[in-house]
Amino acid sequence: xxxxxxxxxxxxxxxxxxxxxxxxxxxxxxxxxxxxxxxxxxxxxxxxxxxxxxxxxxxxxxxxxxxxxxxxxxxxxxxxxxxxxxxxxxxxxxxxxxxxxxxxxxxxxxxxxxxxxxxxxxxxxxxxxxxxxxxxxxxxxxxxxxxxxxxxxxxxxxxxxxxxxxxxxxxxxxxxxxxxxxxxxxxxxxxxxxxxxxxxxxxxxxxxxxxxxxxxxxxxxxxxxxxxxxxxxxxxxxxxxxxxxxxxxxxxxxxxxxxxxxxxxxxxxxxxxxxxxxxxxxxxxxxxxxxxxxxxxxxxxxxxxxxxxxxxxxxxxxxxxxxxxxxxxxxxxxxxxxxxxxxxxxxxxxxxxxxxxxxxxxxxxxxxxxxxxxxxxxxxxxxxxxxxxxxxxxxxxxxxxxxxxxxxxxxxxxxxxxxxxxxxxxxxxxxxxxxxxxxxxxxxxxxxxxxxxxxxxxxxxxxxxxxxxxxxxxxx
Numbered sequence: 286x287x288x289x290x291x292x293x294x295x296x297x298x299x300x301x302x303x304x305x306x307x308x309x310x311x312x313x314x315x316x317x318x319x320x321x322x323x324x325x326x327x328x329x330x331x332x333x334x335x336x337x338x339x340x341x342x343x344x345x346x347x348x349x350x351x352x353x354x355x356x357x358x359x360x361x362x363x364x365x366x367x368x369x370x371x372x373x374x375x376x377x378x379x380x381x382x383x384x385x386x387x388x389x390x391x392x393x394x395x396x397x398x399x400x401x402x403x404x405x406x407x408x409x410x411x412x413x414x415x416x417x418x419x420x421x422x423x424x425x426x427x428x429x430x431x432x433x434x435x436x437x438x439x440x441x442x443x444x445x446x447x448x449x450x451x452x453x454x455x456x457x458x459x460x461x462x463x464x465x466x467x468x469x470x471x472x473x474x475x476x477x478x479x480x481x482x483x484x485x486x487x488x489x490x491x492x493x494x495x496x497x498x499x500x501x502x503x504x505x506x507x508x509x510x511x512x513x514x515x516x517x518x519x520x521x522x523x524x525x526x527x528x529x530x531x532x533x534x535x536x537x538x539x540x541x542x543x544x545x546x547x548x549x550x551x552x553x554x555x556x557x558x559x560x561x562x563x564x565x566x567x568x569x570x571x572x573x574x575x576x577x578x579x580x581x582x583x584x585x586x587x588x589x590x591x592x593x594x595x596x597x598x599x600x601x602x603x604x605x606x607x608x609x610x611x612x613x614x615x616x617x618x619x620x621x622x623x624x625x626x627x628x629x630x631x632x633x634x635x636x637x638x639x640x641x642x643x644x645x646x647x648x649x650x651x652x653x654x655x656x657x658x659x660x661x662x663x664x665x666x667x668x669x670x671x672x673x674x675x676x677x678x679x680x681x682x683x684x685x686x687x688x689x690x691x692x693x694x695x696x697x698x699x700x701x702x703x704x705x706x707x708x709x710x711x712x713x714x715x716x717x718x719x720x721x722x723x724x725x726x727x728x729x730x731x732x733x734x735x736x737x738x739x740x741x742x743x744x745x746x747x748x749x750x751x752x753x754x755x756x757x758x759x760x761x
Contacts, residue, residue: 337409338420338758344378344407345425351375352383352403356429356748362393379408381422387431396746397540398431406759422759430749433540444487444724446734447698447714448553448664449475469505473550476511487724488522492550495528506539510547553664553712554734556693558601558629558656566730568595568627577604579611579628579635580620590643593623600630601656606669608632619683627652631669633676633694638705641685648687650707650727655694657712664712666696675699682706689725710734 351372355361363371368391370383384404387394394401406424450472469488470477476494479485479501488505489496495511498518506522507513513526515535523539524530530543560570569592577600580586589598600609609630619639626649633653642649655674659665668674674696682704684690690707692698698709701717707727728734 337412340409341407341420341423344380345405345423347375347378348380348383348405348407349403349425349427352385352405364392368392379410381406381408394431401429401431401748403427419758424757424759426755427751428753429751431746432749434745434747443469443471444722445470445709445714448473448712450477450714471550490548490550492548508548551735552662554732555657555660556654556729556732557658562731563597568597570597570599572599573603577607577609579609586620589620592626595625597627600628604630606671608634608672610634611638612636622649625650629654629656632672632674635678636680639683640688642687646687651690652729653690653692655696657695664695666712668696678705689727691727691729
């Protein structure tokens, strides 16, 4: 009896022990579950954050590529006032923004810019989970050089070439009949002063001299071997000086540089009188036998208007000690040309010059040449006694739009004439108050008037080498 009682009481005392064991097991399971869950979540955060970071970085890189491509394509860059680049979305990546600035100014670069900064921000297409947002955005900032594009331009189209220059360019006007690449005034040696409202519709190039521009606008660039002073002047291109470049109260569209390399101005081109040369160029050579005035008589006018193939008119024998002239009596009846004509004489003096094409719209050229018979690549002015060898343009020219002329002499060209179309090539050139010239390339057949020389011209600017790169991961 007593034994049964003890067994029964003991059984009652052990009834809660199983519950404790179960609770313990549950607690252990819960700890394991929480540990596994935490580990899983942490792993998921790392995995999704890494994935987001890769996507965001790829999007930012794509934005850089888009910007670089636009900046390296002519006129492709377009931003708003804040510098945000307009671009077409790239498939598969989320480019949030691309901004462009140049030299600290928001927007696309200009020709005078020296550096460009691109900032591209990309976002992940699948963001990190469980608060893992550190890789959701990525920003890349790159800085590039911005370099001038310098092209070597041939000098075949130089409007005015002078071995040296005399006087001041006052009210001188040079423009171009077309957008030719080298509408220029080029001086081999000597200083140039240009003032009083003059304008040069191209470049001013001095091979061995200084320039002073005061109220003298230059549509192209100024390139001199020595010093240049620019005041109250608009220069459309660059100002380059081998010495000191000084610019005051002026506007310069390009760069201003002191200590630049000197321009390479070609040597003088000797053009002598050689009938065989002209015959080889397809010209008929006529030894003139009438008077020493161009188209003053009915006979001389009829002779000039009768030529139907390119013709050289040789006044050298007929007028050995007399200048070939025109005067106001020629106007208002112009000579009607059917072909190109080249005139050779010891000297020309033109008070009035009137020519037009016999067929409107058919272009013809004239050349007035005082020959340089000494082949030494330097001007040799050796006129006969009583003459100067000069070519004087002292009144207006009446050329139709299809006529242009080349004026060549190793002595001096004196220009005080408006309405002239063509080119001037002189041992010395003097521009007076009324000098005006519309540049039309004429040249002299069979002669390379540029001697193969080219000059540098800034034709734009382009994205250069990358200078810096900064990577900035960010929260989305």
